[in-house]
Amino acid sequence: EVQLVESGGGLVKPGGSLRLSCAASGFTFSSYSMNWVRQAPGKGLEWVSSISSSNTYIYYADSVKGRFTISRDNAKNSLYLQMNSLRAEDTAVYYCARWLGGGTPFDPWGQGTLVTVSS
């Protein structure tokens, strides 16, 4: 069964840092691009960042560029999101999702991990 499990969320103060992880299983992780998507409480989906299968291509939403860093470890079947200089508006559930690039769909999605930025 293809599965994605996020972890690492929690409460952090404004200006702080947090590292999210996404553990993949049930498929050849190194063959797929991956994404982070977030959803603020009561709001819609917002794409955050993408990384290609071999790290060749990395993209960020303008809202996180310069503060967040996406990475992956294909040997550990894991995706990461290092979040620095966190702001209140970064409060959201963060999902990881598998992707083949371009207009191909995000499928599947993990269950999400909640990040709360508050003093």
Add this chain to the structure above:
Amino acid sequence: QSVLTQPPSLSAAPGQRVTISCSGSSSNVGNNYVSWYQQLPGTAPQLLIYENNKRPSGVPDRFSGSKSGTSATLGITGLQTGDEADYYCGTWDDSLSWVFGGGTKLTVL
């Protein structure tokens, strides 16, 4: 403000048909495949339609998708109470980003 425009909410009675629109531009919907996602209350989004009109295995044929120019449409026939959810369209944008619609909250009365 989302790059793709969807109606914020829709409501219909059980058994009826609804359509959800998704309007974009030549750099996203007009030039790339569109996918649709269903998010049931309290759960993660799930793929509903991909490549404009294809259904993953397990998705009932009551759900359909289409695209024309810079607009895409999700159709749901024979509405059921279990279809109450938020629906999102999404696609790649040629500016090297993924874009989602703002989401449509479907209420089955």
